[in-house]
Amino acid sequence: MGLILxxxxxxxxxxxKSFFEEKSPVERMRKLRDSRDETGFSRAxxxxxxxxxxxxxxxxEAVGGAEMGYGELGxxxxxxxxxxxPEPFISTVLLGGNAILLGGTEPxxxxxxxxxxxxxxxxxxAFQEQGRFAPYSVQTSAIREGDSYRIRGNxxxxxxxxxxxxIVTLARTAGSTDQREGLSLFVVDADSPGIxxxxxxxxxxxNAASISFEDVAxxxxxxxxEPDHAADILDAVLDRATVGxxxxxxGSFEEAFERTLEYLNTREQFGVKIGTFQGLRHRAADMFGExxxxxxxxxxxxxxxxxxxxxxxxxxxxxxxxCSDVAQLIGGEAIQMHGGIGMTDxxxxxxxxxxxxxxxxxxxxxxxxxxxxxSLRGY
Amino acid sequence: xxxxxxxEFQQGVRSWIDENLPADLRVGNRKDLPGDSLGKWIKAVAxxxxxxxxxxxxxxxxxxxxxxxxxxxxxxxxxxAPIISSFGTSMLGPTLLELGTDEQKQExxxxxxxxxxxxxxxxxxxxxxxxxxSLQTRAVKEGDEYVITGQKIWTTGxxxxxxxxxxxxxxxxxxxxxxITFILxxxxxxxxxxxxxxxxxxxxxxxxxxxxGARAKANHVVGxxxxxxxxAKRLLQHERTTDGGSEGGITGALKENLTDIVKRxxxxxxxxxxxPTLRQRLAAQELEARALSLTMRRAGEExxxxxxxxxxxxxxxxxxxxxxxNEQDLAMAAMGAxxxxxxxxxxxxxxxxxxxxxxxxxxxxxxxGTNEVQMNVIAKRVLKMPE
Numbered sequence: 001m002g003l004i005l006x007x008x009x010x011x012x013x014x015x016x017k018s019f020f021e022e023k024s025p026v027e028r029m030r031k032l033r034d035s036r037d038e039t040g041f042s043r044a045x046x047x048x049x050x051x052x053x054x055x056x057x058x059x060x061e062a063v064g065g066a067e068m069g070y071g072e073l074g075x076x077x078x079x080x081x082x083x084x085x086p087e088p089f090i091s092t093v094l095l096g097g098n099a100i101l102l103g104g105t106e107p108x109x110x111x112x113x114x115x116x117x118x119x120x121x122x123x124x125x126a127f128q129e130q131g132r133f134a135p136y137s138v139q140t141s142a143i144r145e146g147d148s149y150r151i152r153g154n155x156x157x158x159x160x161x162x163x164x165x166x167i168v169t170l171a172r173t174a175g176s177t178d179q180r181e182g183l184s185l186f187v188v189d190a191d192s193p194g195i196x197x198x199x200x201x202x203x204x205x206x207n208a209a210s211i212s213f214e215d216v217a218x219x220x221x222x223x224x225x226e227p228d229h230a231a232d233i234l235d236a237v238l239d240r241a242t243v244g245x246x247x248x249x250x251g252s253f254e255e256a257f258e259r260t261l262e263y264l265n266t267r268e269q270f271g272v273k274i275g276t277f278q279g280l281r282h283r284a285a286d287m288f289g290e291x292x293x294x295x296x297x298x299x300x301x302x303x304x305x306x307x308x309x310x311x312x313x314x315x316x317x318x319x320x321x322x323c324s325d326v327a328q329l330i331g332g333e334a335i336q337m338h339g340g341i342g343m344t345d346x347x348x349x350x351x352x353x354x355x356x357x358x359x360x361x362x363x364x365x366x367x368x369x370x371x372x373x374x375s376l377r378g379y
Numbered sequence: 380x381x382x383x384x385x386x387e388f389q390q391g392v393r394s395w396i397d398e399n400l401p402a403d404l405r406v407g408n409r410k411d412l413p414g415d416s417l418g419k420w421i422k423a424v425a426x427x428x429x430x431x432x433x434x435x436x437x438x439x440x441x442x443x444x445x446x447x448x449x450x451x452x453x454x455x456x457x458x459x460a461p462i463i464s465s466f467g468t469s470m471l472g473p474t475l476l477e478l479g480t481d482e483q484k485q486e487x488x489x490x491x492x493x494x495x496x497x498x499x500x501x502x503x504x505x506x507x508x509x510x511x512x513s514l515q516t517r518a519v520k521e522g523d524e525y526v527i528t529g530q531k532i533w534t535t536g537x538x539x540x541x542x543x544x545x546x547x548x549x550x551x552x553x554x555x556x557x558x559i560t561f562i563l564x565x566x567x568x569x570x571x572x573x574x575x576x577x578x579x580x581x582x583x584x585x586x587x588x589x590x591x592g593a594r595a596k597a598n599h600v601v602g603x604x605x606x607x608x609x610x611a612k613r614l615l616q617h618e619r620t621t622d623g624g625s626e627g628g629i630t631g632a633l634k635e636n637l638t639d640i641v642k643r644x645x646x647x648x649x650x651x652x653x654x655p656t657l658r659q660r661l662a663a664q665e666l667e668a669r670a671l672s673l674t675m676r677r678a679g680e681e682x683x684x685x686x687x688x689x690x691x692x693x694x695x696x697x698x699x700x701x702x703x704x705n706e707q708d709l710a711m712a713a714m715g716a717x718x719x720x721x722x723x724x725x726x727x728x729x730x731x732x733x734x735x736x737x738x739x740x741x742x743x744x745x746x747x748g749t750n751e752v753q754m755n756v757i758a759k760r761v762l763k764m765p766e
Contacts, residue, residue, distance in 0.1 A: 003673060003676055003677035004677060004680045004681055004684055004686050005686065010686070261762060265764060265765055275764040275765050276764070276765050276766055278755070281754065281755065281758035281764055282751070282755075282758070284758055284762055285753075285761075288762060289694045289697075289698055289757075292689075292691045292694060293667075293670035293671070293673075293694075293698070294670070296674040296676075296677050297666070297670045299673075300669075300673050318666050318669065321662070321663070321666060322666055322670060367659065370659050370666075371659070371662070373665075373666070374651075374659070374661065374662040377638070377662070378650070379638060379641070379647065379658060379661065
């Protein structure tokens with residue numbers, strides 16, 4: 001596969017671009033935030049995207065998907081990212097849906113994925129238990145009792161967890177807190193007795209939930225993959241979600257860069273356009289370089305998954321490390337170069353800045369992913 | 380007789396190399412090649428016209444087409460034969476073929492093809508670096524000669540050169556790009572003084588060259604008088620397509636993989652590099668190198684497909700320079716005090732080499748357009764920022 005878009009992907013990009021421009025200007029995201037909308041995104045718009053086939057891009061035709069790849073999904077995610085559309089691609093498609101796809105039995109897939117592809121079912125992945133990203137650091141326990149498990153523990157930062165129908169939950173069935181072995185994944189209905197879901201509003205206007213499990217009973221048939229060995233599935237899911245999130249970030253910081261460049265080229269001070277100042281021109285050139293390098297490395301990571309290469313993990317961590325750095329650079333420079341106006345809530349650049357910060361931290365920041373990349377590279 | 384096929388040509392090249400290339404030269408382009416063998420090899424290659432394989436035979440070239448020349452190069456590289464190239468073959472020659480008079484071609488090209496006359500390039504001056512067109516070396520016409528006064532700097536191989544191709548100012552009153560002439564003259568004459576420059580890495584391949592009444596023949600002007608800027612730019616395009624084979628060469632890339640160096644110098648503890656900060660920087664460096672090569676690959680794909688956005692090829696030189704410099708910085712960091720050696724016992728040869736290379740690569744963000752010039756170009760041409 002190449003590093004440029006295929007003809008079909010170019011067509012898809014144009015479609016997605018006009019879709020989001022028409023139906024999801026940045027103003028929409030602001031309204032959802034300001035009205036403290038109870039969903040936090042538009043279910044109607046989500047279902048429209050389902051009709052267009054975008055929610056099923058990754059999933060097999062047998063469950064109503066389009067059976068395409070990360071190259072295609074990346075195109076849609078980048079366009080969504082450009083206008084900060086808060087619809088639940090990361091939570092439902094990339095995390096929850098992927099967990100069911102990669103770990104679910106056929107009956108489970110047939111039960112859950114068709115509705116997910118149409119936009120009628122929302123699924124979250126509950127794995128994180130502490131602020132600093134450490135996916136194996138799991139204290140939540142699941143104890144086997146006959147044909148079912150009882151889950152007990154607390155999860156945080158469950159993306160869109162307040163509206164999900166199912167919470168795919170990571171719990172420890174063996175081993176100690178930080179061990180990679182001994183983890184299991186369960187598909188838990190959100191309305192199960194003993195679950196308390198608390199919505200938390202994030203700085204980027206999106207939602208993540210804190211969820212407590214008080215002896216929640218789950219049938220053993222709802223386990224994804226092998227008990228005690230869920231880390232294999234979890235890693236694969238997180239790698240893929242990381243690549244998807246990177247594609248969304250690419251769209252967001254590309255738009256932030258374009259808007260900043262436009263500002264430099266029009267804003268006048270001291271009787272000249274501020275874009276004539278070399279101090280700013282060089283920084284713009286640097287942002288451009290970082291942006292394009294990130295694009296190359298994200299495309300390569302998408303290809304790694306779509307080609308089934310054996311360096312997916314390395315490429316995923318590489319992509320997120322770069323995108324997190326670039327998010328920080330372009331987000332920060334965008335505010336700085338907009339000057340005082342960039343500090344106001346009214347100016348949209350601040351919304352980009354905050355989304356980029358959230359995305360930078362989500363699924364692990366640059367330090368985490370460089371660390372992982374180094375381990376994968378054998379040092 | 381039917382024309383020779385490419386396969387036949389390749390066979391011919393192979394057996395010719397077999398007969399003519401001695402074993403002691405099959406080691407690539409090294410500085411310490413045995414002089415006798417090398418001299419004989421150069422004569423043999425030149426007799427076939429293969430020093431300049433694509434030049435016309437009447438000027439000592441090989442008269443090969445592009446495909447044949449590519450085969451020749453591939454076969455030579457396959458057996459690690461020394462590749463003969465010079466400022467004459469890579470820069471002046473192609474420029475003369477394109478813009479020189481018939482007389483000039485007859486006079487200069489055959490000697491370049493025989494690798495007998497060494498040329499140097501008189502472009503940069505102390506006051507004309509990034510802003511090359513502001514050069515001040517004067518040439519004043521006297522009869523059928525020009526008299527030259529001024530100074531050049533960063534002249535590679537000037538102390539060994541027989542001739543110089545030089546940019547001089549012939550009309551000081553014209554706008555700066557319009558008073559420049561491209562002229563050729565011999566280095567061995569009164570009025571030319573060469574003073575080698577020792578660089579921070581201890582090398583002395585560059586010189587300053589002082590002209591005090593040096594003489595050039597008027598018929599050795601290439602292109603029109605006062606039209607030398609166009610010739611100069613054309614020649615630089617040849618320089619850029621030479622990809623490091625020329626005498627100036629591209630400095631950079633470590634001989635040994637950076638990751639291996641850091642692993643060995645720092646050591647692993649439980650499979651993890653013992654210094655966590657250096658480990659982060661090494662990962663970042665590997666990703667930078669990867670992103671650069673992917674981006675250059677993508678630039679090629681964009682060009683071929685016509686799917687062009689902003690010109691990402693423009694990023695190459697300056698990001699490459701930073702990447703190479705940072706790579707050397709990390710090697711230095713890993714060596715610590717062992718990277719401070721200049722000579723003598725106490726340091727391994729590879730450590731001493733790396734230290735010199737670290738110093739040498741400081742130039743990578745300066746030559747061929749400084750990083751700052753590259754960023755100016757990106758801001759103006761690619762991002763279309765106002766001026």
